[in-house]
Amino acid sequence: GxxxxxxxxxxxxxxxxxxxxxxxxxxxxxxxxxxxxxxxxxxxxxxxxxxxxxxxDFVRALEANGVKPVIDKIFDLDELADAFRYEESGKHFGKICIEF
Structure with a gap:
């Protein structure tokens, strides 16, 4: 910033x-x-x-070792507020993704 x-x-x-x-x-x-x-x-x-x-280098190492992120839930862009509320709830396990 x-x-x-x-x-x-x-x-x-x-x-x-x-x-x-x-x-x-x-x-x-x-x-x-x-x-x-x-x-x-x-x-x-x-x-x-x-x-x-x-x-x-980090991305290459992840790809070489087959490491994949755990995706908990995918939200549409117009559900962004819901995604933030879901994160705030602390109920997720893994990544919260926004699709647009």
Whole structure:
């Protein structure tokens, strides 16, 4: 996301919630409203993702070993809200997919 993403996430996170900062592409630094983060008692975790070559290697390894994802349920695009509700219910086992 852009420079305002982290402050927006801190505003939106639930008390004692979790924010994952994944694969930052917009630079090395930014403003962090630490007082708000502390007030929310939120957990902030930075995650580094691999390169495009890493992903290609990963896909090749999955294909070579025959690993397939477990798909729990497939929703049509116009059922997107239902898909999010289903995920929120925690009743799924495997991937929830959107078909369009």
């Amino acid at each position: 852009g420079p305002g993403t982290l402050p927006q996430s801190i505003n939106a996170v639930a008390i004692a919630g979790h924010i994952a900062l994944i694969g930052v592409l917009t630079g090395n630094e930014g403003e962090v409203p630490t007082a708000k983060l502390m007030a929310k008692q939120a957990r902030l975790q930075g995650l580094i993702v691999g390169s495009c070559d890493n992903q290609k």
